[in-house]
Amino acid sequence: MERTDLEQLMTAEGLRLLDSLPPYTNGSNIVRSVAALRKEGYSAALVGAVMTQARLRAKARSKFGEFAERMLFTESGLEQATRLSVAALHAGRFRSAGVTRVADLGCGIGADALALAALDLSVTAVDRDEVTAAIAAYNLAPFPTADVVHGDALTFDLGSVDALYFDPARRTEGHTNTSRITDPADFSPNLDFVFAAARERPTGVKLGPGLDRELLPADAEAQWISVDGQVVETGLWFGAVARPGIHRAALVLRGTERNEMTAAADSDDVEPGPLGGYLYEPDGSVIRARLIGDLARTLGAHLVSAQIAYVTSDTLVETPFASAFRVREVFAYNVSSLKRELRARRIGSLEIKKRGVDVDPAALRPKLALQGPEKATLFITRSEGKHVAILADRLS
Known part of the structure; x- marks a missing residue:
């Protein structure tokens, strides 16, 4: 927003017009709204300013809830x-x-x-x-x-x-x-x-x-x-x-x-070990705070691989600090064989996650040619010194 836009908006007319607008929706409704306001005699500059604010207020609801309806914003702000x-x-x-x-x-x-x-x-x-x-x-x-x-x-x-x-x-x-x-x-x-x-x-x-x-x-x-x-x-x-x-x-x-x-400080890591029946992906805040070791100890779990932020155990423990997955199967990471295995299991909806390997999930997805009604999560990572593909079901 430039100063001239603000000057248009911060008038009794501009604020009344903004507050009178219906809930903001994308698409052809915007074009009709702009045309109607111009037909009523409002300037193009004022219409542009209030429509921008209406869009930002709608976007702001995720951060400010109902308070967004009486606030003003800039895009970057x-x-x-x-x-x-x-x-x-x-x-x-x-x-x-x-x-x-x-x-x-x-x-x-x-x-x-x-x-x-x-x-x-x-x-x-x-x-x-x-x-x-x-x-x-x-x-x-x-x-x-x-x-x-x-x-x-x-x-x-x-x-x-x-x-x-x-x-x-x-x-x-x-x-x-x-x-x-x-x-x-x-x-x-x-x-x-x-x-x-x-x-x-x-x-x-x-x-x-x-x-x-x-x-x-x-x-x-x-x-x-x-x-x-x-x-x-x-x-x-x-x-x-x-x-x-x-x-x-x-x-x-x-x-x-x-x-x-x-x-009081970064937590000490736990040792890596074999993949268990459950895999946990720590919340990003836990990873950033370097509290993965403390989390693993509360879960009775260990690292899937050293320096990789996945932990695993044979016991499912509910925690708000990690997403839990039930491990189905483990494959050697090979695109051709992985495509074949996923097709055999009729998996058409696949969440792809990776850590510790040079793989682009967006580039990998079309190569897998997914088909079928089933869904799963695929982890591409390292375990026991090897690149592996872990097929799992999301539990939380």
Whole structure:
């Protein structure tokens, strides 16, 4: 969204028009809606702005639920925004720590600031992009304890608050078609600044789930969060918002369920062994937190192969921290023979997973020429020093 689009939208006419639109749907309905609005005399610029917001509100429901219907977004702001369920957990840490004034530095469209303000904490939300700051101000307008500043985290008076929350910019500037920044030195603010500030007062830092573990500060609690099977962030916590004795955590959110594994450090691995009757694929947060060894011990399981994140046992144990599969058969990995075996079993729907082998599942699938009414999961990996194809049934 450019400033001119925002100016079109942030008028009484623009906001009334946006709120009057029917639920957004793709396809020919959009064309008809645009034509009808133009026929009613609305400008092309205003129609474009409100239709974009209607589309983003529909897309935002997965992150914000019903709150999306009264919020404004940019394309990149929505993509990078914290899910409201996760933001609420962030805010809870600050409330539990007893702080009252928090600066949300790099606030984006204001998701984390919204959660903080909802707990009646005083929050100053700061963003250096003018359009994004204006949208955050609109989204936070219902909360009297929230204030938005168009400014830079590097020049913000950190001493004016009790605690800090950083979401460093990890994409190039702009509101659409941005690209990911891979060098942490180019984050805004950069991690040297963030970590130095974090040692002065209670601080939370939101980073991408693929953060280089060499960058993890020894004095921080590092928590990886997955939502419905997708790892969404690495959270680093310092001072009073960190939990004593915890330096590694994997938080798994599925629907309304919340489960967490915690440890003082990376867990020791378990030894590999023969493939058992059940195979477990750890949740991505458990893998990122390097708690696979602890998980395996709770399951009475061992690794399928060294340095590969599959564990196995002859006993089925329910766990929220891994998906479970019943092993059917094991084949040597050979495409021609695998095609023949799958056809003999009439498998037409196949979930393909791989670890520790140079195989592209998307390229492999058409070579298998799947046919039939049956379904299964295929793991291509290493076991006992060999490349194998494990045919299994998903249990969870």
